[in-house]
Amino acid sequence: MQGRLGMALFWAVFLGMASPALPQAWTRLPRTELYGNEYLRLAQWAEAYKYDLKTHGDTVILTSRWSRLVFKADSRQAEIRGVQVHLSVPVAKRGDEFFISVLDTATVLQPLLYPVKSPKVTVRSICIDAGHGGKDPGNLEGKFQEKRYTLQLAEELQKALKAAGLRATLLRSTDTYHDPADRPGIARRQKADLLVSLHFNSAGDSSVRGLETYCMTPAKASSTNARGEGANTGAYPANPYDAHNVLLAWHVQQAMVQQLGLPDRGVRRARFAVLRFSSMPAILVEGGFMSNPADMARIADATHRKKMAEAIASGILAYKKAIETP
Numbered sequence: 567m568q569g570r571l572g573m574a575l576f577w578a579v580f581l582g583m584a585s586p587a588l589p590q591a592w593t594r595l596p597r598t599e600l601y602g603n604e605y606l607r608l609a610q611w612a613e614a615y616k617y618d619l620k621t622h623g624d625t626v627i628l629t630s631r632w633s634r635l636v637f638k639a640d641s642r643q644a645e646i647r648g649v650q651v652h653l654s655v656p657v658a659k660r661g662d663e664f665f666i667s668v669l670d671t672a673t674v675l676q677p678l679l680y681p682v683k684s685p686k687v688t689v690r691s692i693c694i695d696a697g698h699g700g701k702d703p704g705n706l707e708g709k710f711q712e713k714r715y716t717l718q719l720a721e722e723l724q725k726a727l728k729a730a731g732l733r734a735t736l737l738r739s740t741d742t743y744h745d746p747a748d749r750p751g752i753a754r755r756q757k758a759d760l761l762v763s764l765h766f767n768s769a770g771d772s773s774v775r776g777l778e779t780y781c782m783t784p785a786k787a788s789s790t791n792a793r794g795e796g797a798n799t800g801a802y803p804a805n806p807y808d809a810h811n812v813l814l815a816w817h818v819q820q821a822m823v824q825q826l827g828l829p830d831r832g833v834r835r836a837r838f839a840v841l842r843f844s845s846m847p848a849i850l851v852e853g854g855f856m857s858n859p860a861d862m863a864r865i866a867d868a869t870h871r872k873k874m875a876e877a878i879a880s881g882i883l884a885y886k887k888a889i890e891t892p
Contacts, residue, residue: 591615592671600658605665608637608657611675626657626664633679637664642790643832646678649820650832651812654787673784677809678816681888687810689886691733693758695840696720697765697850700743705768707856713741715865716764719853722875723764730883746839750803754845760814760882761848763840766865768857775858776829779819780850781811782842783835790834802842810847813888818849818881825877826870828854828861851878 591614598605608626612619617628617635624639636645639659644651653674655667666675696716698704704712720736727734735756737749744752753761767778783789785801804811815833823830831852841848853874854861864870 592676597668598665600660600665603655603658604668605658606668606671608664608666611666611671615679621662621664624659635675637666639664644674646674646816647820649816649823650830651678651816652790652832652834654784654835669784669787673787673808674812677813681813682809683889683891685891687889689732689759689882689890691735691756691758692727692760692762692882693735693737693753693756694720694723694727695737695749695753695761695763697763698743699738699741702743705766705856707768707862710856710862710866712766712856715766715871717741718868719764719871719875722872723762723878726875726879727882730879732882747843749840750844750846750848753848759846761840761844761846762818762878762882763838763848763850765850765852767852767855769855770857772857772859775855775861776831777819777822777826777854778831778834778852779815779822780834780836780838780841780852781815782808782844782848783837784808787835789836791836799837802837804842804844804848807844807847810889811841811849814847814882814885815849817885817888818851818878821881821884822851822853822874822877825880826874828864 592606592611595606595610595614598607608628609619612628617630620627626637628635633647637657640656642653642656644653651674653670655669658665696719698713698716702713704716717738724734724736735758737752738744749763750761780791782802782804785805786799812833819830819833838850841850854865856862856865
């Protein structure tokens, strides 16, 4: 009973925050319980929002004048306006009908397709967190240390954001260590509007490569990457910013994929400490795999890092335009 009440309160807060600007047609659609989750029929959602729907076996494609959405049955991976996005709950199929979870409708479709504009929301100051540092080198590939390249990327991103007229501060400007759970507090003390944490990835399979952008996992949902986040899936300080988190992540991922031409591994969810304790919209960028020779060569290249910083900056500016009132 307590869990149901907590979830009800969470949705009340979320919908209350979203209701002034988001089209709310989806909230009136009938719901279906499948496999322990609440779902909406995709065909009914598509009709409500004027999308054409076509199915090809286990794939369903929704198109409008402005958007193309692709979903697959029994998969958490979707394509939204050309960017891979990992859902919280797999898309379901029963007979010939496809279903999307209520949770993903609220925390993915609505924020990305119908972002909220508010005079109270501004993006003037960004705190850039160069991942790792000091006693924590991050990923190691021979002589290459992740902490070195995250700081160099952070410095380039700071230049790009300042050139665009924004205030950009570095969470660390030297080879120093900060506990990940402490970093959101530092960003808050810097009076930042956004927190952007920069990292480079690694995998046991050296063929894995590409770009990922993480944002906070919604309350009660499972993460794309649950590494080190613990068993608590309840609400955290970052969850009131769910709609902005995913929108920021989507814009940054889109800009990086388009401008860098690297494989799109998608917008993903995690409860990393630097995300879950943030009191502002926050993302964590994984700018390639150090374990992949091709990615590592780019990461070590100053020209590529500058181009990546400019792509991240353009994503932040696109997010700013999407949420701020003129």
